Amino acid sequence: MNDKGKTAGAVSRRGILRGVAVGGGAVAAAALLPAGAAHADDRGPAGGGTVRQVPGVHTVIDTSHATDEAARIFSAYFRTKSAKDYEGISTFFSKQNANYLDAILGWPFYGWQAIHDLFAQYMPRWPKDGTSSPVRILGDATSAVVFFTNTTGLFGPSEMRAAGVVNFQRGKIARWVDYWDGRHFGTDNLDAERLPADQFPTDWMESTVGETASPVIRKVSEQLSAALRAGEGERAAALFASDAVFEDMTAHLQILGPRSIGAYLTTASDVLPYTGKGTRVRHVVGSARGGGYEWAAAGPVPRGLHTLELDAQGRITRLTAVWDGTLVDDETLMTMARRAIEH
Known part of the structure; x- marks a missing residue:
């Protein structure tokens, strides 16, 4: 479809949107x-x-x-x-x-x-x-x-x-x-x-727009995505700083420190939408200080976002996951929370 056709189509569908404007x-x-x-x-x-x-x-x-x-x-x-x-x-x-x-x-x-x-x-x-x-x-x-x-x-x-x-x-x-x-x-x-x-x-x-993000955050994003795709929580945790924070806005979870982050990403790898086969980086944005990457997945949640804050060594100090929780049932969210319990 050419640009003219795309624009015309978007305008004609606009009326259906009713109460939702550009967020x-x-x-x-x-x-x-x-x-x-x-x-x-x-x-x-x-x-x-x-x-x-x-x-x-x-x-x-x-x-x-x-x-x-x-x-x-x-x-x-x-x-x-x-x-x-x-x-x-x-x-x-x-x-x-x-x-x-x-x-x-x-x-x-x-x-x-x-x-x-x-x-x-x-x-x-x-x-x-x-x-x-x-x-x-x-x-x-x-x-x-x-x-x-x-x-x-x-x-x-x-x-x-x-x-x-x-x-x-x-x-x-x-x-x-x-x-x-x-x-x-x-x-x-x-x-x-x-x-x-x-x-x-x-x-x-x-x-x-192409991939114009900083090489630093692009490298970290690809490394993290590869570890999550392989279900290797400890490998992913090695990318985090010693006092890093992992937070999932949708699951209402916050996990502190690489040891706990790695354990959670390992034990919850079968229920998290951004881990396992079929997950990949779609697009990266940001600088060497911070930004994030859009991810695509083959499961019930086909897309989402990981935002990353980085320290001077390029380690992750804060990760925030954002995705649509309506695409999973209540039990899946409760399972995510249970997997975060430490013993």
Whole structure:
């Protein structure tokens, strides 16, 4: 399908979406982003500092693994988004190559016009006090992950806590894919909006931006994915720093230290959606300080996200797994929790 056909199709399907708009949107600060921005591959403290409080954004943002430039971009974007300025946001998408996809709903929006029309239709309906705010930023102005919270009423009767995977080209947003847990949003709310599985995109448009992440995080992502694919928890644990944190947002689990992380990844390898044969890296974003990788799997949960924070030696200090918990039953989630019990 050519770009014109893709855009037209996305616009015509937009009406079916009803209450769900772009979760992550885009970057509304292209003026802050020079074309050809370089990777932040130095290993010192993140340029963005530890936290950032931005006028117009009510949350305190963790920028400890983001560059100053990335922190400015996302702060400006979410300030603009919370102001419901759809024209302001739309101008910062690439008109030549912009794609937004929601990995949980299965909704693709191909091209600048489709994304603009989506914002234009839904932003005026948002509650006056509704906000969308960044919580944590990982990466640089080439590619990054941003965790954010949408308050109740923006995308339905529940709040949404999501992570957006973002690629930039020539100072503009080129690809944005959102990941979040449908159970937190509410199963009934999700079912009302989600496409049938056989209508989900088969192309997640990573080829339109290429693999431009830092070689450091690409290497760590591939090594971790290979260990998880082989079901070798101890091998995976060797990639973590001594005080590392492993957290699975969907399973509501937090595990501390390589020994416990390795034990859990071994004992739970038969139930975790991101371990075993058929799992692979789809796309990597970020800098030597942090970012993450989208993963694909052959099981009941076909896609998800691992975000990674790295230390100066390239070891993982924090991993956060984000995937759709509605694709597994309650017993599977309880089994994951039981496998985390130490004896």
